[in-house]
Amino acid sequence: xxxxxxxxxxxxxxxxxxxxxxxxxxxxxxxxxxxxxxxxxxxxxxxxxxxxxxxxxxxxxxxxxxxxxxxxxxxxxxxxxxxxxxxxxxxxxxxxxxxxxxxxxxxxxxxxxxxxxxxxxxxxxxxxxxxxxxxxxxxxxxxxxxxxxxxxxxxxxxxxxxxxxxxxxxxxxxxxxxxxxxxxxxxxxxxxxxxxxxxxxxxxxxxxxxxxxxxxxxxxxxxxxxxxxxxxxxxxxxxxxxxxxxxxxxxxxxxxxxxxxxxxxxxxxxxxxxxxxxxxxxxxxxxxxxxxxxxxxxxx
Numbered sequence: 445x446x447x448x449x450x451x452x453x454x455x456x457x458x459x460x461x462x463x464x465x466x467x468x469x470x471x472x473x474x475x476x477x478x479x480x481x482x483x484x485x486x487x488x489x490x491x492x493x494x495x496x497x498x499x500x501x502x503x504x505x506x507x508x509x510x511x512x513x514x515x516x517x518x519x520x521x522x523x524x525x526x527x528x529x530x531x532x533x534x535x536x537x538x539x540x541x542x543x544x545x546x547x548x549x550x551x552x553x554x555x556x557x558x559x560x561x562x563x564x565x566x567x568x569x570x571x572x573x574x575x576x577x578x579x580x581x582x583x584x585x586x587x588x589x590x591x592x593x594x595x596x597x598x599x600x601x602x603x604x605x606x607x608x609x610x611x612x613x614x615x616x617x618x619x620x621x622x623x624x625x626x627x628x629x630x631x632x633x634x635x636x637x638x639x640x641x642x643x644x645x646x647x648x649x650x651x652x653x654x655x656x657x658x659x660x661x662x663x664x665x666x667x668x669x670x671x672x673x674x675x676x677x678x679x680x681x682x683x684x685x686x687x688x689x690x691x692x693x694x695x696x697x698x699x700x701x702x703x704x705x706x707x708x709x710x711x712x713x714x715x716x717x718x719x720x721x722x723x724x725x726x727x728x729x730x731x732x733x734x735x736x737x738x739x740x741x742x743x744x
Contacts, residue, residue: 472489503535539563622690
């Protein structure tokens, strides 16, 4: 297929590469010309505008930073829906607020088009390896059409429900992950201060009721999991600033429906403080190092 990918950042660029590995012709567009050049160097086609990028597209995938960018790219002048006279498969893999996802889908539907919100889990590692999880919101027809494309970039493709359901699933998942990571980080900070060996704690908890993905795959304390970001100075992975973004999205959604999320709210406050301390560019598991530097009465 001729596929357009808009947004060639840390996630979009390797996603485009995997689409090309699957045999698709991929035209890439990004406001950063250097990223377009990298995509071309990888074997893709480059575009200088959205309209240029989507001209011959049979499918369009977007991977953008926030809801306002998705709104502008789909609904703005010169955007995807502005004068589009073909019927490409439309997939938005950005992580954004549910309301924007539903509004974009509604506007597209009025034009006879389906937009599938399909945010991802798996981080940059999953994007590179092609093992992402896609949680999808939209019609059955949109999901069926998009599935073969998503399979080139991911391992788990799940239809969560109607428009916006993919975004709802993503923010619920990341709120759980943030809370779990803080809990694991706190336990290892306390273990260090009690003189308990990190590896011993890992060996015990990874086979006990304290087990979680945040512990066994992504241990925030350096040592027990060699492949975790904690063993490379918290570089790569999923930035703490992005986790804060997702926690704030979760809190906005919780407020809109009156859901009680006290742990999610507290996690958002802690990640805000962590970002304010200058750790936003590090992987979100840097919470361990940040907490280890604090006295008990400094964190609330």
